Amino acid sequence: MKILGIDPGSIVTGYGVVEKRQERYIDIRHGEIKIKRGSLFTAALEKVYNELFSIVAEEKPDAVAIENIFYGKNIKSLIKQGHVRGVAILAGSKHHLPVFEYTPLEIKKAVVGYGRAEKIQVQKMVQVIMNFSELPSEDASDAIAVAICHINHRKNDPM
Template identity: 85%
Template sequence: MRVLGIDPGSIVTGYGIVEKVQERYIDVTHGEIKLKRGLLFTASLEKVYNELFSIIEGERPDAVAIEDIFYGKNIKSLIKQGHVRGVAILAGSKHHLPVFEYTPLEVKKAVVGYGRAEKIQVQKMIQVMMKFSELPPEDASDAIAVAICHINHQKKVSI
C-alpha cells in the first residue's frame, strides 16, 4: 500500500508518500509546499493544488490521508487551513483516490503512542521509523505520520 499523507497549512503544507513493504515503512518522497507571504490566497490555493496534483500524478499513491483541522483560537487561520484541506482533497479525488481524514490526536497516537506528543517527538519518531539520517522538515514529518497512521489503521480494519 502506498499512501500520500498531507499536513495542510495556510503557509506550509507538508506531504509524504509512504509505502509499507513487509514490516518496513519506505519513504517514496516527502517535502513541503511553502507559500509566499503576500501572495493572493487564491494563488496560494492553486499552487498547493497543482503541486499535490503533480505529486499524485508522478508517484501514483493508492490513497490520500489528510490531517483534520485542530481547534485553535485564530478562526481566520482555521478557515484558511480548511480551504487548503479542500484543494488537497480535490487533488486526490480528481485522481479517483479514496481520501481519509485523521485528527492530530489519532496521528500522534499512531506514531508516538501518545496523542498529546510534541511536534519534536513526532519528528524524532519519524526519523527512527523511516531510518532518516537527520530530522525531516517539521511539516513533512507530520505528513509522513499521517500516511503511517492510515497504513496502520487499514491494517487494523483488514484483520
C-alpha cells in the same frame, strides 16, 4: 500499500508518500509546498492543488490521508486551513483516490503512542520509523506521520 499523507497549512503544506513493504516503511518522497508571504490566497490554493495533483500523478498512491482541522483560537487561520484542506482533498479525488481524515490526536497516538505528544517527539519518531539520517522538517514529518497513521489503521482493510 502506498499512501500520500498531507499536513495542510496556509503557509506551508507538508506531504509525504510512504509505502509499506513487508514490515518496513519506505520513504518514496516527502517535502513542503511553501507559499510566499504576501501572495494572493487564491494563488496559494492553486499552487497547493497543482503540486499535490502532480505528486499524485507521478507517485500513484493507493489513497490520500490528511490531517483534520484541530481547534484553534485564530478563526481566520482555521478557515484558511480549511480551504487548503479542500484543494488537497480535491487533488486526490480528481485522481479517484479515497481520502481519509485523521485528527492530530489519532496521528500522534499512531506514531508516538501518545496523543498529546509534542511536535519534536513526532519528528524524532518519524526519523526513527523511516530510518532517516537527519530530522525531517516539521511539516513534512507531520505529513509522513499522517501516512503512517493511515497505514497502521488500515492494516487489514487497505481502503
